[in-house]
Amino acid sequence: MSKRVVIACGSGIATSTLAVHKFQNFCDENGIDVQITQCSYGETDAMLTGADLLLTTQKYDQEFPVPTEVCFAYITGIGEEELNQRLLKILKD
Secondary structure, three states: OOEEEEEEEOOOOHHHHHHHHHHHHHHHHOOOOEEEEEEEHHHHHHHOOOOOEEEEOOOOOOOOOOOEEEOOHHHHOOOHHHHHHHHHHHHHO
């Protein structure tokens, strides 16, 4: 069954595009079927209906009704393996 993931950044274009690419590759390598929605922070609440996970490119001081992870490691490469391990736990449940 496909997991629905929302990836958000400030504009919904720049850093989230990088994160989408890295996250999709990670999912492909691990046999995880995902549907990814890319958006800006301002659109996040409206995009979460039916979502299994929210990834944001920076810390966001708001509680969301789905598991949420900061995915800045996909931009910098620092901490990427640790992020991937956390995401595996979330997505394999």
